[in-house]
Amino acid sequence: MTVFLRPARSTDAGAIGAILSEFIDTTAWMPRIHTRAEDLSFAGRMIDKGWVTVAETPSVRAFLAQDETEVNALYVSSASRGRGLGSRLISAAKSRSDRLCLWTFQANYAAQRFYLRHGFREVTRTDGTGNDEKMPDIRYRWERTSS
Numbered sequence: 001m002t003v004f005l006r007p008a009r010s011t012d013a014g015a016i017g018a019i020l021s022e023f024i025d026t027t028a029w030m031p032r033i034h035t036r037a038e039d040l041s042f043a044g045r046m047i048d049k050g051w052v053t054v055a056e057t058p059s060v061r062a063f064l065a066q067d068e069t070e071v072n073a074l075y076v077s078s079a080s081r082g083r084g085l086g087s088r089l090i091s092a093a094k095s096r097s098d099r100l101c102l103w104t105f106q107a108n109y110a111a112q113r114f115y116l117r118h119g120f121r122e123v124t125r126t127d128g129t130g131n132d133e134k135m136p137d138i139r140y141r142w143e144r145t146s147s
Contacts, residue, residue, distance in 0.1 A: 001083060004057075004058075005053055005054070005055055006053065009047070012047060012060050014040060014043075016052065016060065017036070017041075017043040018040075019062070020073070021036045022078060023078075024039070029105075029107040029135075033133060046065045051065040052064070055085040061077050061079075064092075066093050069100055070101055071093060090114075090118050097144075100141070101123075101141045102139075102140050103137050103138065106125065106135070106136040107135065107136075118142070120142045121140065121142070122139070125137070
């Protein structure tokens with residue numbers, strides 16, 4: 001499978017919003033607090049800010065949104081999980097920075113395993129009062145080590 005990483009274009013908002021909506025709709029513990037239209041609008045705003053990198057195979061199958069050192073989102077379509085797209089995206093983000101930080105929900109065990117595998121370390125846990133979903137979460141950090 002040939003994978004291309006590239007900056008997202010405004011025309012990718014539909015695919016990115018669909019990937020985000022699919023995750024919410026197919027994850028039992030994830031509450032839906034926004035409409036699918038709001039997911040699409042959110043995707044468009046992230047693209048407009050220049051935060052989003054997509055993985056194409058040749059259609060958009062995954063995306064990562066990064067604002068400087070903060071990874072705001074990393075999602076892979078369900079049909080493309082386990083094929084290394086998330087790893088390609090996080091590796092590309094790491095190649096552009098000496099430090100990355102992100103949040104994931106405590107209920108998202110797959111994401112926790114993924115980030116630990118990619119060298120992230122837990123910094124703190126919260127009860128979720130600070131996030132929109134009101135779900136307990138974990139802060140992770142990755143820092144480049146000198147070799």
